[in-house]
Amino acid sequence: MKRLIDLLFRHRFTLLFLFLQALALGTLYSSAHYQRSKWTGWTSEVENSLFSWRSDLRSYFSLKQWNEQLRQENAALRSLMKESHFELFSRDSLQIDTLHNRQFQYRAARVINNSISMENNTLTLDKGRVHGILPGMGVVSEKGIVGVVLSSSAHYSTVLSLLHSRFSTSGHIRSTGYFGRVFWPGGDHRRARIEDVPIESRLSKGDLIYSSAHSSVFPPDQWIGRISLVERSEATDFLSGELQLSVDFADLNSVYVVQNLLRAERDSLESLKPAL
Amino acid sequence: MRQLGLREMLQILGIWIAQVVVLNEVELLSFINPYVYPIIILMLPVESKRAPVLIAAFVLGFSIDLMEQSSGIHAFACSWVGFLRPRLVRLVSTQRGFDFGALSLRDMGWQKFMFYAFSGLWIHHYFLFVIDEHSLSGWLFHLLDATYTAVFSLLIILMVQLLAGRKTAASL
Numbered sequence: 001m002k003r004l005i006d007l008l009f010r011h012r013f014t015l016l017f018l019f020l021q022a023l024a025l026g027t028l029y030s031s032a033h034y035q036r037s038k039w040t041g042w043t044s045e046v047e048n049s050l051f052s053w054r055s056d057l058r059s060y061f062s063l064k065q066w067n068e069q070l071r072q073e074n075a076a077l078r079s080l081m082k083e084s085h086f087e088l089f090s091r092d093s094l095q096i097d098t099l100h101n102r103q104f105q106y107r108a109a110r111v112i113n114n115s116i117s118m119e120n121n122t123l124t125l126d127k128g129r130v131h132g133i134l135p136g137m138g139v140v141s142e143k144g145i146v147g148v149v150l151s152s153s154a155h156y157s158t159v160l161s162l163l164h165s166r167f168s169t170s171g172h173i174r175s176t177g178y179f180g181r182v183f184w185p186g187g188d189h190r191r192a193r194i195e196d197v198p199i200e201s202r203l204s205k206g207d208l209i210y211s212s213a214h215s216s217v218f219p220p221d222q223w224i225g226r227i228s229l230v231e232r233s234e235a236t237d238f239l240s241g242e243l244q245l246s247v248d249f250a251d252l253n254s255v256y257v258v259q260n261l262l263r264a265e266r267d268s269l270e271s272l273k274p275a276l
Numbered sequence: 277m278r279q280l281g282l283r284e285m286l287q288i289l290g291i292w293i294a295q296v297v298v299l300n301e302v303e304l305l306s307f308i309n310p311y312v313y314p315i316i317i318l319m320l321p322v323e324s325k326r327a328p329v330l331i332a333a334f335v336l337g338f339s340i341d342l343m344e345q346s347s348g349i350h351a352f353a354c355s356w357v358g359f360l361r362p363r364l365v366r367l368v369s370t371q372r373g374f375d376f377g378a379l380s381l382r383d384m385g386w387q388k389f390m391f392y393a394f395s396g397l398w399i400h401h402y403f404l405f406v407i408d409e410h411s412l413s414g415w416l417f418h419l420l421d422a423t424y425t426a427v428f429s430l431l432i433i434l435m436v437q438l439l440a441g442r443k444t445a446a447s448l
Contacts, residue, residue, distance in 0.1 A: 012327075013326055013327060013359075014359075016331070017330060017359040020330065020334045020355040020358075021352060021355055021356075023334070023351070024337070024338075024348040024349070024351035024352035024355060025348065025352060025407075026348070027338075027341070027347050027348030028347050028352070028407070053297065057297055057298065061302075
């Protein structure tokens with residue numbers, strides 16, 4: 001017995017080490033997440049303040065990327081400015097520009113809430129009726145289409161995201177000019193599907209899909225995504241495909257709400273019954 | 277055994293905060309996440325008893341785990357560093373004993389300090405990667421990964437030691 005104790009005592013450092021290793025592994029493998037359940041009480045305060053400090057700091061690491069994004073956006077906007085357009089007629093002969101009436105009005109908004117993991121995802125924007133945002137308007141980001149305004153209160157509005165089972169829009173294949181129905185089947189927030197594309201469109205991998213003029217919500221030629229997979233269904237003569245969305249919904253901060261100023265006119269025309 | 281002074285404690289806290297707040301967010305070349313905090317264990321006073329060092333190492337690792345929500349992997353890796361530290365110290369001392377005052381760049385000289393710090397960091401990184409991946413099968417990959425990461429961690433430590441000036445470098 002004495003020898004055993006001696007032996008243990010001689011190796012006490014190694015035993016301490018093994019004990020600590022066991023403790024660490026126990027923490028790792030215990031399903032009850034030791035630190036979450038037991039230590040949360042006294043660490044959460046410190047953690048939360050540190051986490052918020054850390055996320056402030058973290059934002060500095062992506063400043064370069066944001067700057068680049070802003071620069072590109074500025075460039076695009078600058079090219080839309082009045083100064084960037086030449087005058088077709090001299091000013092004194094024509095006072096009112098009848099050639100260019102604006103059809104789409106953009107309003108910048110910030111995404112303050114966003115989900116991507118559910119079956120039906122929605123966004124919340126920090127602008128509402130006061131800022132002129134009404135249900136039915138399209139939402140785009142500088143990378144492509146995002147969704148449709150679902151409802152708006154005075155200062156906020158909710159958006160039916162492209163990642164929603166009820167969302168569907170018409171997609172236009174840039175290279176061939178054919179159309180298909182774009183929707184999100186659920187699952188991966190970076191992939192959507194396009195269906196009902198005629199077989200003669202020869203849809204192929206790498207084709208770019210843009211919003212089409214069929215939609216009265218989105219301006220035409222807003223990017224939606226890039227085809228990553230094409231399937232042919234045996235039953236019908238249509239192609240379907242998978243597309244890689246251009247917008248990264250996991251990293252969505254600023255968007256634009258688009259109002260089609262001619263939508264009411266178009267809708268009322270399209271809803272007319274043919275007078276036969 | 278020498279007690280840690282207020283200044284040294286502040287430096288330890290500083291390294292800890294730097295690790296948690298800044299370095300854990302860094303991903304060099306998209307796969308290297310430098311860990312400099314094991315240097316705290318390595319630079320504890322030479323005369324420290326090995327058991328307290330081991331326990332301190334475990335607690336340090338566990339505190340990083342709390343911040344990272346990584347449950348035990350840093351504690352695991354750090355206790356290895358604490359366990360092997362006495363052997364590392366013996367490796368860098370001569371037969372007569374320590375011929376330097378503290379385990380720091382200034383007292384040990386470039387060669388010894390780099391060997392000592394690199395070995396310690398490497399041990400930490402290696403066991404961290406092994407336990408994080410839950411497998412010994414990628415051992416070659418872990419060896420390489422630990423080496424790259426240890427190089428970067430060591431570079432950061434050397435830079436800080438040089439920048440912090442001789443006074444600070446001497447005490448920690």
